[in-house]
Amino acid sequence: MPEPIVGRLVVVGIGLIGGSLALSLKAAAACREVIGVARRRQTCEQAIELGIVDRAEVSLESVLPELGEGDVIFVAVPTLAVQGVFEVLRDRLPAGVTVTDGASVKGSVVEAAGRVWGRLPEFLVPGHPIAGSEQSGVTAARDDLYIAHRVILTPLAETAASHFQRVERMWQAAGAEVLTMPVREHDEVLAATSHLPHVIAYGLVDTLAHDAENENIFRYAAGGFRDFTRIASSDPTMWRDIMLANRDAILAAIDLYSANLSELRGAIATGDSDRLMGIFTRAKAARDHFTKMLAKKAYTENMQEQEVTFIARPGGAVSGSLRVPGDKSMSHRSIMLGSLAEGVTEVEGFLEGEDALATLQAFRDMGVVIEGPDNGRVVIHGVGLHGLQAPPGPLYLGNSGTSMRLLAGLLAGQSFDVTLTGDESLSKRPMNRVADPLREMGAEIGTGPEGRPPLKITGGRQLHGIDYRLPMASAQVKSCVLLAGLYAEGETSTTEPAPTRDHTERMLTGFGYEVQRDGPRASLRGGGRLRGGRIDVPADISSATFFMVAAAIAPGSEVLLEHVGINPTRDGVINILRAMGADIELLNRREVGGEPVADIRVRHAPLAGIRIPEAQVPLAIDEFPALFVAAACAAGKTVLTGAEELRVKESDRIQAMADGLEILGVRAEPTPDGIVIEGAGEGAVFDGGTVDSLGDHRIAMAFAVASLRARDTIRIQNCANVATSFPDFVRLAQRAGMNLAQE
Numbered sequence: 001m002p003e004p005i006v007g008r009l010v011v012v013g014i015g016l017i018g019g020s021l022a023l024s025l026k027a028a029a030a031c032r033e034v035i036g037v038a039r040r041r042q043t044c045e046q047a048i049e050l051g052i053v054d055r056a057e058v059s060l061e062s063v064l065p066e067l068g069e070g071d072v073i074f075v076a077v078p079t080l081a082v083q084g085v086f087e088v089l090r091d092r093l094p095a096g097v098t099v100t101d102g103a104s105v106k107g108s109v110v111e112a113a114g115r116v117w118g119r120l121p122e123f124l125v126p127g128h129p130i131a132g133s134e135q136s137g138v139t140a141a142r143d144d145l146y147i148a149h150r151v152i153l154t155p156l157a158e159t160a161a162s163h164f165q166r167v168e169r170m171w172q173a174a175g176a177e178v179l180t181m182p183v184r185e186h187d188e189v190l191a192a193t194s195h196l197p198h199v200i201a202y203g204l205v206d207t208l209a210h211d212a213e214n215e216n217i218f219r220y221a222a223g224g225f226r227d228f229t230r231i232a233s234s235d236p237t238m239w240r241d242i243m244l245a246n247r248d249a250i251l252a253a254i255d256l257y258s259a260n261l262s263e264l265r266g267a268i269a270t271g272d273s274d275r276l277m278g279i280f281t282r283a284k285a286a287r288d289h290f291t292k293m294l295a296k297k298a299y300t301e302n303m304q305e306q307e308v309t310f311i312a313r314p315g316g317a318v319s320g321s322l323r324v325p326g327d328k329s330m331s332h333r334s335i336m337l338g339s340l341a342e343g344v345t346e347v348e349g350f351l352e353g354e355d356a357l358a359t360l361q362a363f364r365d366m367g368v369v370i371e372g373p374d375n376g377r378v379v380i381h382g383v384g385l386h387g388l389q390a391p392p393g394p395l396y397l398g399n400s401g402t403s404m405r406l407l408a409g410l411l412a413g414q415s416f417d418v419t420l421t422g423d424e425s426l427s428k429r430p431m432n433r434v435a436d437p438l439r440e441m442g443a444e445i446g447t448g449p450e451g452r453p454p455l456k457i458t459g460g461r462q463l464h465g466i467d468y469r470l471p472m473a474s475a476q477v478k479s480c481v482l483l484a485g486l487y488a489e490g491e492t493s494t495t496e497p498a499p500t501r502d503h504t505e506r507m508l509t510g511f512g513y514e515v516q517r518d519g520p521r522a523s524l525r526g527g528g529r530l531r532g533g534r535i536d537v538p539a540d541i542s543s544a545t546f547f548m549v550a551a552a553i554a555p556g557s558e559v560l561l562e563h564v565g566i567n568p569t570r571d572g573v574i575n576i577l578r579a580m581g582a583d584i585e586l587l588n589r590r591e592v593g594g595e596p597v598a599d600i601r602v603r604h605a606p607l608a609g610i611r612i613p614e615a616q617v618p619l620a621i622d623e624f625p626a627l628f629v630a631a632a633c634a635a636g637k638t639v640l641t642g643a644e645e646l647r648v649k650e651s652d653r654i655q656a657m658a659d660g661l662e663i664l665g666v667r668a669e670p671t672p673d674g675i676v677i678e679g680a681g682e683g684a685v686f687d688g689g690t691v692d693s694l695g696d697h698r699i700a701m702a703f704a705v706a707s708l709r710a711r712d713t714i715r716i717q718n719c720a721n722v723a724t725s726f727p728d729f730v731r732l733a734q735r736a737g738m739n740l741a742q743e
């Protein structure tokens, strides 16, 4: 048996918090003995009877002489009673014993220690388990209270590492996740997130209880009242102590809340429906997603799991009719232009993926009322070109390069300052490509080292139009400059070296904003207006690509992909696959809201390697991971050149694919601006193996498709970001006939 983490655990105050730690450590065999200390004899007896402690005493003093190295005293009494416990310990604490506590306020505990010992003792590890319930007392103790809960430790400069580690390991043994924080920060955070809600809950119930009609009020009080006021059943002594001990931070939180409450009152009094919808939709979104936002993670459920691994079993074929999710590029732009328009914009087919939701959340943070998304339907209450408000903090854009680059343009001409941040992948992506032209227009923009995010945009700068020649084929850069042009004096124009997706130009026109187009040049004049309307977002050809390639490579396949956008600036994948010999038909071609749409039928056919025409590269820029899989299945060599942009996508897609293909036994030679892939032609092409998608959604989905022509299972790591563009991918792939699962 390994040595337990704690020798003797002395729990001073055997209530919910202390008793639950005792039970948890016993269950985990993490301590040798538990001694309880309670003021009342009856509590001691109950604690023994319930198996919470091995023995119990009414006096702490009597327990101390037998303690020594490796033992821990856990002080779990109300905050203001902690000093009294420290006084008992002062001249009697044997060397080597660790003292820790569970009080909700850390500043007052540290001050009490200073008063009692005249210094901050090295054996003291202040702590606070963020767990509990409105129940209290010894009978409420549970052995699973701390599992998957957080415990914040606030070690001091004086705290010895050995004592800190003992307490850290003790809480981990109880199933908790341990974090550390400075004392002051802890008290401010808790004032806002825990102490203020208790003030409000107690206050609300008290207000109603004083009402003469209270009996009726309580009789008819339904779920909302119960949910909201549950914590008003908490232990009054404990909460009185917390209010007194954390006075300043709680007062600051109350003041902030009071200001917000009077704003809400004002909106109700004046019948300001927009303001009410604004407050409520922002709050709902924040509440729905707050854990993920705090974790700086994401906006949809999928991303909660940080580690997602795909298991793609070999073989199979795809068939049936499928509708893949809405176009990512158009979804972003629908929120942006809808927000800046006058009047209401109704969007159908909106992509509820992480990236587009990041854009949506950013506009909510800037005061735009947005209803939904609800099954692809979003209703945006436009605020006009000059109606955005300063967001309360930095805008976090997750994994989404499109959000950051387009927003940079839109925000460069606003009156307020704003900072744009993103996740690890986005934080590595080049932003000078947008910052440079925007500075030329008069914007003030700061970046991180080497032009990486965060972008810090200073408001109040008057922009002027420029005639910008893009150094690379990039729709994001083009769109950024044109969107800044809405706020610039005079004419802004872009000239691109090769055609890139033109959704910005088309959608601006759809919103009634005049855009001149002449070959590679697009231009507009600042100072116009956008008019809200309806937008029908077709299915994303970039998502459809995975099923097009799947059907093309897997014998016996035939799929119909419905209502896919086939804008000529996006159809490179169709041209390239056809050149390789794929059997692709475009059926029912039509135009929807200014964008060409078709149903795409793909049947299996043998493919042959080709030299990919460079002109097709920008038209298929997001489709290469899947096209590389097609190339590996084609007979002969496929050569890609002129595609250096692939190296600065969500990952370095040339390297990431070359590495993965090599693991799966395919010969793939990366070059600075492309790749050469030796296709095998017939039969099973890929070995089984484990590949890393590097958190890049399109790499993950491409390798999943490869399994259709694999000899053995392909495990794909780091797939959580598939939710950025294709939240439902696994289910749809299964429906189509692929043998794909999430581990």
Ligand code: S3P
Pocket (backbone or CB within 6 Å): 328, 329, 330, 402, 473, 474, 475, 476, 477, 479, 500, 501, 621, 622, 645
């Ligand atoms: C996008 C443009 C492309 C593309 C991205 C979306 C857009 O990027 O890769 O997924 O919506 O404008 P670049 O313009 O940087 O090539």
